[in-house]
Amino acid sequence: MSSSDLQKEADRSDFQTIFNAIENAATDSPKLRERRPYQIDRQRSCEDSMMGEFVNQNDSAGPQFLESLKTAGSTEIVASPSKQLTPSACKQLTPSASWGCHASLNQNPMVVEAWETLRKSIVYFQGNMVGTVAALDLSDDTLNYDQVFVRDFVPSGLAFLMNKEPAIVKNFLLRTLGLQSLVKHVDCFTLGQGVMPASFKILHNPARGTEATIADFGGSAIGRVAPVDSGFWWIIMLNAYTKATGDYSLSEMPDCQTGMRLILSLCLSEGFDNFPTLLCTDGCCMVDRRMGIYGYPIEIQALFFMALRCARRLLRAEGGGEGFIGMIDKRLRALRYHLRNYFWLDFQKLNNIYRYKMEEYSHTAVNKFNVNPESIPDWIFDFMPTNGGYFIGNVSPARMDFRWFALGNCMAILSSLATSEQSKAIMDLIEERWEELVGEMPLKVSYPALESHEWRIVTGCDPKNTRWSYHNGGSWPVLLWSLTAACIKTGRPHIAKRALELAESRICRDGWPEYYDGKTGRYVGKQSRKFQTWSVAGYLVSKMMLEDPSHLGIVSLEEEKQKSTLVRSTTFNC
Numbered sequence: 001m002s003s004s005d006l007q008k009e010a011d012r013s014d015f016q017t018i019f020n021a022i023e024n025a026a027t028d029s030p031k032l033r034e035r036r037p038y039q040i041d042r043q044r045s046c047e048d049s050m051m052g053e054f055v056n057q058n059d060s061a062g063p064q065f066l067e068s069l070k071t072a073g074s075t076e077i078v079a080s081p082s083k084q085l086t087p088s089a090c091k092q093l094t095p096s097a098s099w100g101c102h103a104s105l106n107q108n109p110m111v112v113e114a115w116e117t118l119r120k121s122i123v124y125f126q127g128n129m130v131g132t133v134a135a136l137d138l139s140d141d142t143l144n145y146d147q148v149f150v151r152d153f154v155p156s157g158l159a160f161l162m163n164k165e166p167a168i169v170k171n172f173l174l175r176t177l178g179l180q181s182l183v184k185h186v187d188c189f190t191l192g193q194g195v196m197p198a199s200f201k202i203l204h205n206p207a208r209g210t211e212a213t214i215a216d217f218g219g220s221a222i223g224r225v226a227p228v229d230s231g232f233w234w235i236i237m238l239n240a241y242t243k244a245t246g247d248y249s250l251s252e253m254p255d256c257q258t259g260m261r262l263i264l265s266l267c268l269s270e271g272f273d274n275f276p277t278l279l280c281t282d283g284c285c286m287v288d289r290r291m292g293i294y295g296y297p298i299e300i301q302a303l304f305f306m307a308l309r310c311a312r313r314l315l316r317a318e319g320g321g322e323g324f325i326g327m328i329d330k331r332l333r334a335l336r337y338h339l340r341n342y343f344w345l346d347f348q349k350l351n352n353i354y355r356y357k358m359e360e361y362s363h364t365a366v367n368k369f370n371v372n373p374e375s376i377p378d379w380i381f382d383f384m385p386t387n388g389g390y391f392i393g394n395v396s397p398a399r400m401d402f403r404w405f406a407l408g409n410c411m412a413i414l415s416s417l418a419t420s421e422q423s424k425a426i427m428d429l430i431e432e433r434w435e436e437l438v439g440e441m442p443l444k445v446s447y448p449a450l451e452s453h454e455w456r457i458v459t460g461c462d463p464k465n466t467r468w469s470y471h472n473g474g475s476w477p478v479l480l481w482s483l484t485a486a487c488i489k490t491g492r493p494h495i496a497k498r499a500l501e502l503a504e505s506r507i508c509r510d511g512w513p514e515y516y517d518g519k520t521g522r523y524v525g526k527q528s529r530k531f532q533t534w535s536v537a538g539y540l541v542s543k544m545m546l547e548d549p550s551h552l553g554i555v556s557l558e559e560e561k562q563k564s565t566l567v568r569s570t571t572f573n574c
Protein backbone atom coordinates (compact mmCIF):
# COMPACT_ATOMS: atom_id res chain seq x y z
CA MET A 1 0.00 0.00 0.00
CA SER A 2 1.39 3.42 -0.91
CA SER A 3 1.60 6.13 1.70
CA SER A 4 -1.28 8.05 0.10
CA ASP A 5 -3.40 4.87 0.22
CA LEU A 6 -2.49 4.50 3.85
CA GLN A 7 -3.53 8.08 4.53
CA LYS A 8 -6.85 7.51 2.75
CA GLU A 9 -7.38 4.38 4.80
CA ALA A 10 -6.67 6.35 7.97
CA ASP A 11 -9.10 9.08 6.98
CA ARG A 12 -11.74 6.50 6.12
CA SER A 13 -11.37 4.80 9.48
CA ASP A 14 -11.73 8.13 11.29
CA PHE A 15 -14.86 9.02 9.35
CA GLN A 16 -16.23 5.53 9.88
CA THR A 17 -15.82 5.92 13.62
CA ILE A 18 -17.60 9.25 13.60
CA PHE A 19 -20.31 7.98 11.31
CA ASN A 20 -20.91 4.94 13.51
CA ALA A 21 -21.03 7.14 16.55
CA ILE A 22 -23.64 9.42 15.05
CA GLU A 23 -25.66 6.40 13.94
CA ASN A 24 -25.42 4.84 17.37
CA ALA A 25 -26.34 8.03 19.14
CA ALA A 26 -29.93 7.87 17.97
CA THR A 27 -30.62 4.52 19.57
CA ASP A 28 -27.98 4.44 22.22
CA SER A 29 -28.70 3.30 25.70
CA PRO A 30 -25.07 3.53 26.60
CA LYS A 31 -23.32 1.77 29.39
CA LEU A 32 -19.94 2.76 30.65
CA ARG A 33 -18.27 -0.45 29.56
CA GLU A 34 -19.82 -0.74 26.13
CA ARG A 35 -16.99 -0.58 23.68
CA ARG A 36 -18.64 1.88 21.35
CA PRO A 37 -17.86 5.47 20.60
CA TYR A 38 -20.14 7.90 22.36
CA GLN A 39 -22.50 10.39 20.82
CA ILE A 40 -20.36 12.78 18.89
CA ASP A 41 -20.90 16.25 17.52
CA ARG A 42 -20.36 15.85 13.78
CA GLN A 43 -18.36 18.90 12.87
CA ARG A 44 -16.34 19.17 16.06
CA SER A 45 -15.57 15.50 16.17
CA CYS A 46 -14.43 15.37 12.55
CA GLU A 47 -11.68 17.76 13.51
CA ASP A 48 -11.03 15.96 16.75
CA SER A 49 -10.87 12.58 15.19
CA MET A 50 -8.48 13.84 12.56
CA MET A 51 -6.32 15.08 15.38
CA GLY A 52 -6.51 11.72 17.06
CA GLU A 53 -8.66 13.03 19.86
CA PHE A 54 -11.86 11.54 21.20
CA VAL A 55 -15.03 13.32 22.06
CA ASN A 56 -17.49 12.28 24.72
CA GLN A 57 -20.42 14.63 24.68
CA ASN A 58 -22.86 15.28 27.47
CA ASP A 59 -21.45 12.40 29.28
CA SER A 60 -23.70 9.71 27.94
CA ALA A 61 -21.90 7.19 30.04
CA GLY A 62 -24.78 5.34 31.59
CA PRO A 63 -27.13 5.78 34.50
CA GLN A 64 -24.80 4.27 37.06
CA PHE A 65 -21.98 6.60 36.09
CA LEU A 66 -24.21 9.66 36.10
CA GLU A 67 -25.67 8.67 39.42
CA SER A 68 -22.23 8.37 40.96
CA LEU A 69 -21.24 11.74 39.52
CA LYS A 70 -24.33 13.28 41.06
CA THR A 71 -23.47 11.82 44.44
CA ALA A 72 -19.85 12.84 44.06
CA GLY A 73 -20.80 16.38 43.24
CA SER A 74 -23.58 16.81 45.74
CA THR A 75 -21.37 18.23 48.45
CA GLU A 76 -19.47 20.62 46.17
CA ILE A 77 -19.84 24.37 46.18
CA VAL A 78 -20.31 25.22 42.52
CA ALA A 79 -19.79 28.91 41.91
CA SER A 80 -20.37 28.88 38.19
CA PRO A 81 -21.17 25.61 36.51
CA SER A 82 -19.10 24.82 33.44
CA LYS A 83 -16.63 27.63 34.08
CA GLN A 84 -13.41 28.07 35.99
CA LEU A 85 -13.80 29.97 39.23
CA THR A 86 -13.30 33.69 39.03
CA PRO A 87 -10.82 35.19 41.51
CA SER A 88 -13.62 36.72 43.56
CA ALA A 89 -15.56 33.47 43.65
CA CYS A 90 -12.34 31.83 44.74
CA LYS A 91 -12.02 34.25 47.66
CA GLN A 92 -15.60 33.56 48.67
CA LEU A 93 -14.84 29.87 48.85
CA THR A 94 -11.83 30.33 51.02
CA PRO A 95 -13.26 30.51 54.56
CA SER A 96 -15.57 27.54 54.33
CA ALA A 97 -13.75 25.16 52.05
CA SER A 98 -10.08 25.97 51.83
CA TRP A 99 -8.06 24.30 54.52
CA GLY A 100 -10.47 22.70 56.88
CA CYS A 101 -7.93 20.43 58.53
CA HIS A 102 -4.94 22.77 58.43
CA ALA A 103 -5.99 25.78 60.43
CA SER A 104 -2.43 26.83 61.27
CA LEU A 105 -1.49 27.04 57.57
CA ASN A 106 -4.34 29.50 57.20
CA GLN A 107 -2.03 32.21 58.53
CA ASN A 108 0.64 31.69 55.90
CA PRO A 109 0.15 34.16 53.00
CA MET A 110 1.96 31.95 50.54
CA VAL A 111 -0.28 29.02 51.39
CA VAL A 112 -3.31 31.27 51.01
CA GLU A 113 -2.13 32.37 47.59
CA ALA A 114 -1.36 28.79 46.57
CA TRP A 115 -4.87 27.64 47.47
CA GLU A 116 -6.40 30.50 45.57
CA THR A 117 -4.31 29.69 42.52
CA LEU A 118 -5.14 26.01 42.75
CA ARG A 119 -8.85 26.76 42.96
CA LYS A 120 -8.66 28.99 39.91
CA SER A 121 -7.35 26.05 37.93
CA ILE A 122 -10.41 23.89 38.63
CA VAL A 123 -12.31 22.57 35.63
CA TYR A 124 -16.04 21.80 35.77
CA PHE A 125 -18.23 19.36 33.96
CA GLN A 126 -21.97 19.64 34.42
CA GLY A 127 -21.40 21.78 37.46
CA ASN A 128 -19.06 19.32 39.15
CA MET A 129 -15.33 19.81 39.66
CA VAL A 130 -13.51 17.18 37.59
CA GLY A 131 -9.87 18.25 37.51
CA THR A 132 -7.38 21.10 37.27
CA VAL A 133 -5.82 22.61 34.14
CA ALA A 134 -2.08 22.12 33.67
CA ALA A 135 -1.30 25.85 33.73
CA LEU A 136 -3.19 29.10 34.19
CA ASP A 137 -0.55 30.99 32.21
CA LEU A 138 -1.79 30.72 28.66
CA SER A 139 -0.13 33.90 27.44
CA ASP A 140 2.06 32.23 24.81
CA ASP A 141 0.88 29.46 22.62
CA THR A 142 -1.59 27.47 24.73
CA LEU A 143 -0.55 24.12 23.25
CA ASN A 144 -2.29 21.67 25.56
CA TYR A 145 -1.61 23.41 28.87
CA ASP A 146 -5.31 24.30 29.07
CA GLN A 147 -6.11 20.60 29.49
CA VAL A 148 -6.44 18.40 32.57
CA PHE A 149 -3.44 16.06 32.50
CA VAL A 150 -3.84 12.84 34.45
CA ARG A 151 -0.29 12.96 35.85
CA ASP A 152 -0.53 16.68 36.62
CA PHE A 153 -3.72 16.17 38.57
CA VAL A 154 -2.01 13.84 41.04
CA PRO A 155 -0.60 16.55 43.36
CA SER A 156 -3.83 18.57 42.97
CA GLY A 157 -5.86 15.52 43.95
CA LEU A 158 -3.60 14.80 46.90
CA ALA A 159 -3.91 18.40 48.10
CA PHE A 160 -7.71 18.16 47.99
CA LEU A 161 -7.70 14.80 49.74
CA MET A 162 -5.44 16.10 52.49
CA ASN A 163 -7.75 19.08 52.84
CA LYS A 164 -10.74 16.77 53.24
CA GLU A 165 -12.27 17.68 49.87
CA PRO A 166 -12.44 14.28 48.17
CA ALA A 167 -15.31 14.98 45.74
CA ILE A 168 -13.11 16.44 43.00
CA VAL A 169 -10.91 13.36 43.12
CA LYS A 170 -13.87 11.04 42.86
CA ASN A 171 -15.27 13.01 39.92
CA PHE A 172 -11.87 13.02 38.22
CA LEU A 173 -11.52 9.25 38.62
CA LEU A 174 -14.97 8.65 37.15
CA ARG A 175 -14.51 11.12 34.31
CA THR A 176 -11.23 9.58 33.18
CA LEU A 177 -12.67 6.10 33.60
CA GLY A 178 -15.44 7.09 31.20
CA LEU A 179 -12.81 8.22 28.69
CA GLN A 180 -10.92 4.93 28.97
CA SER A 181 -13.89 3.15 27.41
CA LEU A 182 -13.74 5.20 24.21
CA VAL A 183 -12.48 3.53 21.06
CA LYS A 184 -9.06 5.04 20.40
CA HIS A 185 -7.43 5.31 16.99
CA VAL A 186 -4.15 6.76 15.85
CA ASP A 187 -4.25 6.69 12.05
CA CYS A 188 -5.28 3.11 11.17
CA PHE A 189 -4.21 1.71 14.51
CA THR A 190 -6.49 1.03 17.47
CA LEU A 191 -5.03 1.40 20.94
CA GLY A 192 -5.59 -1.11 23.72
CA GLN A 193 -8.81 -0.85 25.73
CA GLY A 194 -7.02 -0.18 28.97
CA VAL A 195 -5.11 2.91 27.84
CA MET A 196 -5.99 5.95 29.94
CA PRO A 197 -5.83 9.45 28.46
CA ALA A 198 -2.80 11.69 28.85
CA SER A 199 -5.17 14.65 29.17
CA PHE A 200 -8.69 15.85 28.54
CA LYS A 201 -10.55 19.08 28.03
CA ILE A 202 -14.16 20.13 28.55
CA LEU A 203 -15.68 22.06 25.68
CA HIS A 204 -18.65 24.27 26.56
CA ASN A 205 -21.15 25.31 23.97
CA PRO A 206 -23.36 27.91 25.66
CA ALA A 207 -25.45 28.41 22.53
CA ARG A 208 -26.47 24.78 22.41
CA GLY A 209 -26.23 24.26 26.13
CA THR A 210 -23.95 21.27 25.70
CA GLU A 211 -20.67 20.20 27.21
CA ALA A 212 -18.30 17.73 25.65
CA THR A 213 -15.08 16.11 26.73
CA ILE A 214 -12.20 15.66 24.32
CA ALA A 215 -9.45 13.33 25.32
CA ASP A 216 -5.93 12.86 24.07
CA PHE A 217 -4.41 9.40 24.31
CA GLY A 218 -1.15 10.57 22.80
CA GLY A 219 -2.61 10.79 19.30
CA SER A 220 -2.28 14.57 19.39
CA ALA A 221 0.68 14.80 21.74
CA ILE A 222 4.04 16.03 20.48
CA GLY A 223 5.80 12.86 19.33
CA ARG A 224 2.51 10.86 19.36
CA VAL A 225 3.42 8.80 22.41
CA ALA A 226 0.74 7.06 24.46
CA PRO A 227 1.06 7.84 28.18
CA VAL A 228 2.05 4.63 29.96
CA ASP A 229 2.02 6.40 33.31
CA SER A 230 -1.62 7.63 33.19
CA GLY A 231 -3.18 4.25 33.99
CA PHE A 232 -0.74 3.69 36.85
CA TRP A 233 -1.43 7.13 38.31
CA TRP A 234 -5.16 6.45 37.99
CA ILE A 235 -4.88 3.31 40.12
CA ILE A 236 -2.58 5.08 42.59
CA MET A 237 -5.11 7.92 42.94
CA LEU A 238 -7.98 5.48 43.40
CA ASN A 239 -6.04 3.94 46.25
CA ALA A 240 -5.20 7.37 47.69
CA TYR A 241 -8.89 8.32 47.58
CA THR A 242 -9.85 5.07 49.29
CA LYS A 243 -7.23 5.46 52.01
CA ALA A 244 -8.02 9.13 52.63
CA THR A 245 -11.79 8.67 52.84
CA GLY A 246 -12.22 5.08 53.96
CA ASP A 247 -14.84 4.91 51.19
CA TYR A 248 -14.47 1.62 49.34
CA SER A 249 -17.73 2.00 47.42
CA LEU A 250 -15.92 3.72 44.54
CA SER A 251 -13.16 1.16 44.05
CA GLU A 252 -15.68 -1.64 44.44
CA MET A 253 -17.91 -0.35 41.66
CA PRO A 254 -17.84 -2.94 38.86
CA ASP A 255 -16.71 -0.22 36.43
CA CYS A 256 -13.70 0.65 38.58
CA GLN A 257 -12.80 -3.01 39.01
CA THR A 258 -12.96 -3.45 35.23
CA GLY A 259 -10.95 -0.26 34.68
CA MET A 260 -8.14 -1.53 36.91
CA ARG A 261 -8.13 -4.93 35.21
CA LEU A 262 -7.99 -3.34 31.76
CA ILE A 263 -5.05 -1.13 32.71
CA LEU A 264 -3.11 -4.03 34.14
CA SER A 265 -4.04 -6.42 31.33
CA LEU A 266 -1.90 -4.23 29.07
CA CYS A 267 1.10 -4.97 31.27
CA LEU A 268 0.52 -8.51 32.50
CA SER A 269 -0.06 -10.24 29.17
CA GLU A 270 2.58 -12.74 28.16
CA GLY A 271 5.00 -11.83 25.40
CA PHE A 272 8.59 -12.37 24.31
CA ASP A 273 10.18 -10.43 27.11
CA ASN A 274 12.71 -12.11 29.39
CA PHE A 275 12.32 -9.42 32.04
CA PRO A 276 9.43 -8.55 34.37
CA THR A 277 10.00 -4.84 33.73
CA LEU A 278 7.84 -3.00 31.16
CA LEU A 279 9.31 -2.23 27.75
CA CYS A 280 8.46 1.36 26.77
CA THR A 281 9.07 3.97 24.12
CA ASP A 282 10.76 7.27 24.84
CA GLY A 283 8.58 10.02 26.29
CA CYS A 284 5.80 7.87 27.74
CA CYS A 285 5.71 9.49 31.20
CA MET A 286 6.51 12.80 32.91
CA VAL A 287 9.58 13.03 30.70
CA ASP A 288 7.32 13.19 27.67
CA ARG A 289 9.79 13.97 24.87
CA ARG A 290 12.73 12.05 23.53
CA MET A 291 15.38 11.88 26.27
CA GLY A 292 16.85 8.43 25.76
CA ILE A 293 14.64 6.81 28.38
CA TYR A 294 13.22 4.18 25.97
CA GLY A 295 13.61 0.58 27.14
CA TYR A 296 12.86 0.07 30.80
CA PRO A 297 12.74 3.55 32.36
CA ILE A 298 12.85 3.58 36.16
CA GLU A 299 9.95 6.04 36.46
CA ILE A 300 7.60 3.62 34.72
CA GLN A 301 8.93 0.58 36.57
CA ALA A 302 8.42 2.23 39.97
CA LEU A 303 4.92 3.42 39.04
CA PHE A 304 4.10 -0.04 37.67
CA PHE A 305 5.21 -1.59 40.94
CA MET A 306 3.19 0.91 42.97
CA ALA A 307 0.09 0.46 40.78
CA LEU A 308 0.32 -3.34 41.09
CA ARG A 309 0.48 -3.06 44.85
CA CYS A 310 -2.45 -0.62 44.97
CA ALA A 311 -4.52 -2.85 42.67
CA ARG A 312 -3.64 -5.79 44.91
CA ARG A 313 -5.34 -3.93 47.78
CA LEU A 314 -8.38 -2.86 45.79
CA LEU A 315 -9.21 -5.71 43.43
CA ARG A 316 -11.83 -8.22 44.43
CA ALA A 317 -10.87 -11.84 43.91
CA GLU A 318 -12.62 -13.69 41.11
CA GLY A 319 -13.71 -17.26 41.64
CA GLY A 320 -11.59 -20.16 40.41
CA GLY A 321 -8.12 -20.44 38.89
CA GLU A 322 -5.08 -18.34 39.58
CA GLY A 323 -6.94 -15.19 38.53
CA PHE A 324 -5.69 -11.66 38.30
CA ILE A 325 -4.51 -11.47 41.87
CA GLY A 326 -2.27 -14.48 41.36
CA MET A 327 -0.79 -12.84 38.27
CA ILE A 328 -0.17 -9.63 40.20
CA ASP A 329 1.56 -11.49 43.02
CA LYS A 330 3.86 -13.32 40.62
CA ARG A 331 4.75 -10.16 38.75
CA LEU A 332 5.38 -8.20 41.94
CA ARG A 333 7.79 -10.84 43.18
CA ALA A 334 9.73 -10.90 39.92
CA LEU A 335 9.73 -7.13 39.50
CA ARG A 336 10.94 -6.55 43.04
CA TYR A 337 13.79 -9.01 42.56
CA HIS A 338 14.82 -7.64 39.17
CA LEU A 339 14.80 -3.97 40.12
CA ARG A 340 16.45 -4.43 43.52
CA ASN A 341 19.24 -6.43 41.97
CA TYR A 342 19.88 -5.04 38.52
CA PHE A 343 18.84 -1.38 38.75
CA TRP A 344 20.45 -0.69 42.11
CA LEU A 345 23.77 1.12 42.10
CA ASP A 346 25.99 1.99 45.03
CA PHE A 347 29.73 2.32 45.51
CA GLN A 348 30.28 -1.43 45.83
CA LYS A 349 28.09 -2.27 42.86
CA LEU A 350 29.81 0.36 40.71
CA ASN A 351 33.15 -1.11 41.60
CA ASN A 352 31.87 -4.56 40.59
CA ILE A 353 30.63 -3.29 37.23
CA TYR A 354 33.94 -1.51 36.70
CA ARG A 355 35.65 -4.91 36.93
CA TYR A 356 33.11 -6.80 34.80
CA LYS A 357 34.31 -9.35 32.25
CA MET A 358 32.57 -9.45 28.88
CA GLU A 359 31.09 -12.22 26.72
CA GLU A 360 30.09 -14.56 29.53
CA TYR A 361 27.73 -17.34 28.54
CA SER A 362 25.49 -19.52 30.78
CA HIS A 363 23.48 -19.09 33.95
CA THR A 364 26.56 -18.44 36.02
CA ALA A 365 27.39 -15.18 34.21
CA VAL A 366 28.14 -12.29 36.55
CA ASN A 367 27.78 -9.61 33.87
CA LYS A 368 24.33 -10.86 32.85
CA PHE A 369 23.50 -8.07 30.41
CA ASN A 370 26.97 -7.99 28.85
CA VAL A 371 27.61 -4.38 29.83
CA ASN A 372 31.00 -3.12 28.75
CA PRO A 373 32.75 -1.29 31.64
CA GLU A 374 34.07 1.10 28.99
CA SER A 375 30.49 2.40 28.66
CA ILE A 376 30.46 3.67 32.26
CA PRO A 377 30.39 7.48 32.00
CA ASP A 378 33.21 9.41 33.72
CA TRP A 379 30.93 11.58 35.86
CA ILE A 380 29.61 8.66 37.89
CA PHE A 381 32.98 7.89 39.52
CA ASP A 382 33.06 11.26 41.29
CA PHE A 383 29.32 11.48 41.80
CA MET A 384 28.94 8.18 43.68
CA PRO A 385 29.48 8.78 47.39
CA THR A 386 30.84 6.06 49.69
CA ASN A 387 27.50 6.06 51.47
CA GLY A 388 24.47 6.25 49.27
CA GLY A 389 22.98 4.72 46.18
CA TYR A 390 20.05 4.88 43.78
CA PHE A 391 18.08 3.06 41.13
CA ILE A 392 19.64 3.92 37.80
CA GLY A 393 17.63 5.15 34.82
CA ASN A 394 17.49 2.01 32.68
CA VAL A 395 18.93 -1.49 32.30
CA SER A 396 18.78 -3.49 29.09
CA PRO A 397 21.17 -5.66 27.08
CA ALA A 398 24.61 -4.00 26.92
CA ARG A 399 23.13 -0.74 28.15
CA MET A 400 22.97 0.80 31.59
CA ASP A 401 21.73 4.38 31.79
CA PHE A 402 23.49 5.63 34.91
CA ARG A 403 21.52 8.89 35.11
CA TRP A 404 19.64 9.64 38.33
CA PHE A 405 15.89 10.28 37.95
CA ALA A 406 14.04 11.87 40.87
CA LEU A 407 10.52 10.56 40.45
CA GLY A 408 11.46 6.90 39.97
CA ASN A 409 13.61 6.95 43.10
CA CYS A 410 11.02 8.70 45.25
CA MET A 411 8.28 6.33 44.06
CA ALA A 412 10.58 3.38 44.76
CA ILE A 413 10.72 4.53 48.37
CA LEU A 414 6.99 5.23 48.63
CA SER A 415 5.98 1.87 47.13
CA SER A 416 8.55 -0.04 49.21
CA LEU A 417 10.12 -1.28 46.03
CA ALA A 418 13.33 -0.14 47.70
CA THR A 419 14.38 -2.07 50.81
CA SER A 420 14.72 0.08 53.91
CA GLU A 421 18.52 0.04 53.42
CA GLN A 422 18.12 1.17 49.83
CA SER A 423 15.65 3.89 50.86
CA LYS A 424 18.14 5.20 53.40
CA ALA A 425 20.88 5.09 50.78
CA ILE A 426 18.78 7.14 48.32
CA MET A 427 18.35 9.77 51.04
CA ASP A 428 22.08 9.64 51.87
CA LEU A 429 22.85 10.34 48.24
CA ILE A 430 20.51 13.34 48.13
CA GLU A 431 22.19 14.77 51.24
CA GLU A 432 25.69 14.04 49.96
CA ARG A 433 24.97 15.48 46.51
CA TRP A 434 22.75 18.34 47.59
CA GLU A 435 24.37 20.91 45.30
CA GLU A 436 23.90 18.73 42.24
CA LEU A 437 20.42 17.36 42.91
CA VAL A 438 18.73 20.15 44.84
CA GLY A 439 20.93 23.21 44.34
CA GLU A 440 18.91 26.40 44.49
CA MET A 441 15.54 24.91 43.54
CA PRO A 442 14.28 21.41 44.30
CA LEU A 443 14.40 19.07 42.49
CA LYS A 444 16.40 17.92 39.46
CA VAL A 445 14.19 15.75 37.28
CA SER A 446 17.31 13.96 36.02
CA TYR A 447 21.05 14.22 36.59
CA PRO A 448 23.35 14.97 34.87
CA ALA A 449 22.37 16.79 31.69
CA LEU A 450 23.18 15.46 28.24
CA GLU A 451 25.48 17.86 26.42
CA SER A 452 26.92 18.51 22.94
CA HIS A 453 27.09 15.48 20.70
CA GLU A 454 25.27 13.25 23.15
CA TRP A 455 22.42 15.77 23.39
CA ARG A 456 22.22 15.91 19.58
CA ILE A 457 22.03 12.15 19.19
CA VAL A 458 19.87 11.31 22.19
CA THR A 459 17.29 14.14 22.12
CA GLY A 460 17.32 14.64 18.36
CA CYS A 461 18.56 18.23 18.89
CA ASP A 462 15.44 19.08 20.93
CA PRO A 463 15.69 22.86 21.57
CA LYS A 464 13.56 22.56 24.70
CA ASN A 465 15.81 19.90 26.19
CA THR A 466 19.12 21.73 25.93
CA ARG A 467 21.59 21.02 28.76
CA TRP A 468 20.31 21.81 32.27
CA SER A 469 16.88 22.74 30.96
CA TYR A 470 13.41 21.15 31.06
CA HIS A 471 13.73 17.34 31.25
CA ASN A 472 17.45 17.47 30.58
CA GLY A 473 18.70 18.30 34.05
CA GLY A 474 16.03 20.96 34.74
CA SER A 475 14.61 21.51 38.25
CA TRP A 476 10.89 20.87 38.76
CA PRO A 477 9.12 22.21 41.87
CA VAL A 478 6.35 19.61 41.45
CA LEU A 479 8.84 16.98 42.59
CA LEU A 480 8.76 18.52 46.07
CA TRP A 481 5.71 16.50 47.09
CA SER A 482 7.26 13.12 46.29
CA LEU A 483 10.58 14.16 47.86
CA THR A 484 8.77 15.29 51.02
CA ALA A 485 6.82 12.04 51.24
CA ALA A 486 10.00 10.01 50.76
CA CYS A 487 11.81 12.08 53.42
CA ILE A 488 9.02 11.56 55.94
CA LYS A 489 8.89 7.85 55.21
CA THR A 490 12.62 7.46 55.80
CA GLY A 491 12.50 9.53 58.98
CA ARG A 492 14.32 12.54 57.49
CA PRO A 493 11.78 15.36 57.42
CA HIS A 494 14.62 17.86 57.91
CA ILE A 495 15.71 17.23 54.30
CA ALA A 496 12.23 18.07 53.07
CA LYS A 497 12.09 21.19 55.25
CA ARG A 498 15.38 22.40 53.81
CA ALA A 499 14.15 21.81 50.26
CA LEU A 500 10.80 23.46 50.97
CA GLU A 501 12.48 26.56 52.39
CA LEU A 502 14.51 26.89 49.20
CA ALA A 503 11.39 26.67 47.09
CA GLU A 504 9.50 29.10 49.35
CA SER A 505 12.19 31.72 48.97
CA ARG A 506 11.35 32.15 45.27
CA ILE A 507 8.58 30.09 43.80
CA CYS A 508 5.64 32.40 44.57
CA ARG A 509 7.58 35.54 43.66
CA ASP A 510 8.58 33.89 40.38
CA GLY A 511 4.93 33.08 39.58
CA TRP A 512 4.93 29.31 40.27
CA PRO A 513 7.07 28.30 37.28
CA GLU A 514 6.84 24.90 35.67
CA TYR A 515 10.61 24.37 35.86
CA TYR A 516 13.94 26.08 36.45
CA ASP A 517 17.12 25.92 34.37
CA GLY A 518 20.82 25.81 35.08
CA LYS A 519 23.23 23.54 36.90
CA THR A 520 21.84 24.62 40.26
CA GLY A 521 18.32 25.44 39.09
CA ARG A 522 18.85 29.16 39.49
CA TYR A 523 17.00 30.52 36.48
CA VAL A 524 13.29 30.38 35.67
CA GLY A 525 13.12 27.92 32.76
CA LYS A 526 13.60 29.19 29.22
CA GLN A 527 10.13 28.15 28.07
CA SER A 528 8.69 27.57 31.52
CA ARG A 529 4.98 28.26 32.02
CA LYS A 530 4.02 30.46 34.94
CA PHE A 531 1.19 29.46 37.29
CA GLN A 532 1.81 25.81 36.55
CA THR A 533 -0.79 24.00 38.62
CA TRP A 534 1.32 21.06 39.72
CA SER A 535 4.05 23.42 41.00
CA VAL A 536 1.39 25.05 43.18
CA ALA A 537 -0.19 21.78 44.29
CA GLY A 538 3.19 20.11 44.86
CA TYR A 539 4.09 22.93 47.24
CA LEU A 540 0.79 22.62 49.12
CA VAL A 541 1.09 18.84 49.49
CA SER A 542 4.63 19.19 50.77
CA LYS A 543 3.55 21.85 53.24
CA MET A 544 0.55 19.86 54.51
CA MET A 545 2.58 16.66 54.88
CA LEU A 546 5.24 18.36 56.95
CA GLU A 547 2.52 19.92 59.09
CA ASP A 548 0.75 16.60 59.52
CA PRO A 549 2.97 13.62 58.59
CA SER A 550 0.06 11.22 59.00
CA HIS A 551 -0.95 12.24 55.46
CA LEU A 552 1.91 10.05 54.28
CA GLY A 553 -0.39 7.01 54.53
CA ILE A 554 -2.34 8.22 51.48
CA VAL A 555 0.63 7.81 49.14
CA SER A 556 2.88 5.31 50.82
CA LEU A 557 2.79 1.54 51.12
CA GLU A 558 4.64 -0.39 53.77
CA GLU A 559 6.81 -3.36 52.82
CA GLU A 560 4.78 -6.55 52.58
CA LYS A 561 5.77 -9.60 54.56
CA GLN A 562 7.08 -12.08 52.01
CA LYS A 563 5.84 -15.64 52.23
CA SER A 564 9.05 -17.18 50.98
CA THR A 565 11.99 -14.84 50.99
CA LEU A 566 15.08 -15.71 49.08
CA VAL A 567 17.73 -13.66 50.82
CA ARG A 568 20.78 -12.78 48.74
CA SER A 569 22.14 -10.03 50.91
CA THR A 570 20.74 -7.48 53.31
CA THR A 571 19.82 -5.09 50.52
CA PHE A 572 18.66 -7.45 47.78
CA ASN A 573 15.55 -9.37 48.70
CA CYS A 574 13.41 -11.29 46.26
Ligand code: GLC
Pocket residue numbers: 134145149151152285286287288289
Ligand atom coordinates in the same frame (compact mmCIF):
# COMPACT_ATOMS: atom_id res chain seq x y z
C1 GLC B 1 5.07 18.95 29.96
C2 GLC B 1 5.65 17.91 30.91
C3 GLC B 1 4.62 16.85 31.23
C4 GLC B 1 3.36 17.51 31.77
C5 GLC B 1 2.84 18.54 30.78
C6 GLC B 1 1.67 19.34 31.31
O1 GLC B 1 4.84 18.41 28.72
O2 GLC B 1 6.78 17.33 30.35
O3 GLC B 1 5.15 15.95 32.14
O4 GLC B 1 2.40 16.54 32.03
O5 GLC B 1 3.85 19.48 30.47
O6 GLC B 1 2.05 20.07 32.43
